[in-house]
Amino acid sequence: xxxxxxxxxxxxxxxxxxxxxxxxxxxxxxxxxxxxxxxxxxxxxxxxxxxxxxxxxxxxxxxxxxxxxxxxxxxxxxxxxxxxxxxxxxxxxxxxxxxxxxxxxxxxxxxxxxxxxxxxxxxxxxxxxxxxxxxxxxxxxxxxxxxxxxxxxxxxxxxxxxxxxxxxxxxxxxxxxxxxxxxxxxxxxxxxxxxxxxxxxxxxxxxxxxxxxxxxxxxxxxxxxxxxxxxxxxxxxxxxxxxxxxxxxxxxxxxxxxxxxxxxxxxxxxxxxxxxxxxxxxxxxxxxxxxxxxxxxxxxxxxxxxxxxxxxxxxxxx
Numbered sequence: 001x002x003x004x005x006x007x008x009x010x011x012x013x014x015x016x017x018x019x020x021x022x023x024x025x026x027x028x029x030x031x032x033x034x035x036x037x038x039x040x041x042x043x044x045x046x047x048x049x050x051x052x053x054x055x056x057x058x059x060x061x062x063x064x065x066x067x068x069x070x071x072x073x074x075x076x077x078x079x080x081x082x083x084x085x086x087x088x089x090x091x092x093x094x095x096x097x098x099x100x101x102x103x104x105x106x107x108x109x110x111x112x113x114x115x116x117x118x119x120x121x122x123x124x125x126x127x128x129x130x131x132x133x134x135x136x137x138x139x140x141x142x143x144x145x146x147x148x149x150x151x152x153x154x155x156x157x158x159x160x161x162x163x164x165x166x167x168x169x170x171x172x173x174x175x176x177x178x179x180x181x182x183x184x185x186x187x188x189x190x191x192x193x194x195x196x197x198x199x200x201x202x203x204x205x206x207x208x209x210x211x212x213x214x215x216x217x218x219x220x221x222x223x224x225x226x227x228x229x230x231x232x233x234x235x236x237x238x239x240x241x242x243x244x245x246x247x248x249x250x251x252x253x254x255x256x257x258x259x260x261x262x263x264x265x266x267x268x269x270x271x272x273x274x275x276x277x278x279x280x281x282x283x284x285x286x287x288x289x290x291x292x293x294x295x296x297x298x299x300x301x302x303x304x305x306x307x308x309x310x311x312x313x314x315x316x317x318x
Contacts (some may be wrong), residue, residue, distance in 0.1 A: 034308025035059035041307040057081040062103035073100035102145035115143040138166040150194040187230035188296035198228040219257040242269035267290035271313030284311040
């Protein structure tokens with residue numbers, strides 16, 4: 001049994017704690033590259049409003065981050081623009097090759113991969129220094145996305161003129177396999193454990209589930225018309241797919257590869273991103289100049305946020 005003195009001390013501590021100000025934790029920010037405006041819209045995910053607009057270079061498309069910097073592909077200069085997040089200003093330009101598109105950062109935040117269309121290659125860079133580590137040719141023409149596996153061992157690459165995704169072994173620094181899928185593969189997403197990858201094929205309007213161990217398609221799911229963007233839930237239970245022509249997002253259950261819901265969004269939805277807790281999905285709508293916000297518990301669009309012209313994608317940073 002506690003003594004009267006210890007009880008008084010405990011009550012005093014609790015009373016003191018009640019007088020302390022509550023600690024405010026900042027919500028994640030979403031970053032949206034606007035291709036025609038040449039800007040990046042910064043969205044506070046707590047209020048779902050644009051709170052800042054950053055310079056994004058000329059025709060920014062792909063975007064990724066290592067937590068300290070934004071990496072933005074800039075088509076007219078054939079390069080990658082680095083924006084320091086603390087200063088919110090461009091600090092470096094790295095020439096890559098003609099028409100760079102998708103940008104991705106490895107899970108350990110040490111490497112950046114950029115798909116370069118005209119050279120049919122993927123450039124891998126050191127995130128901190130910007131030093132070029134590799135320039136790897138792929139067989140697909142006009143590569144659009146190059147996405148790291150969660151363990152950082154592989155890159156899976158989609159290309160506009162292809163009916164396969166190309167697999168790069170990053171230790172060997174070369175393509176080692178092609179995995180047949182539908183026509184014009186676009187968005188790619190891995191499950192958290194890296195055992196599966198999901199690829200949206202635009203002209204097939206279908207999403208393909210790939211078993212990474214066997215390098216084979218194990219399921220195909222008919223999505224909406226012109227399926228393109230892919231986002232995988234943090235727990236791996238769902239895959240979200242944007243359908244460019246329909247203006248919708250399909251929700252696929254990974255347990256049985258069934259469509260759970262189809263959610264209306266803006267015009268020409270493209271690339272997407274989830275908040276770290278998986279509760280909100282942000283969808284860039286290229287022809288609406290907006291970002292739709294989907295509540296993933298209700299499976300409904302809850303708001304649409306005006307951004308710049310021709311938003312190409314979204315990333316969300318904690």
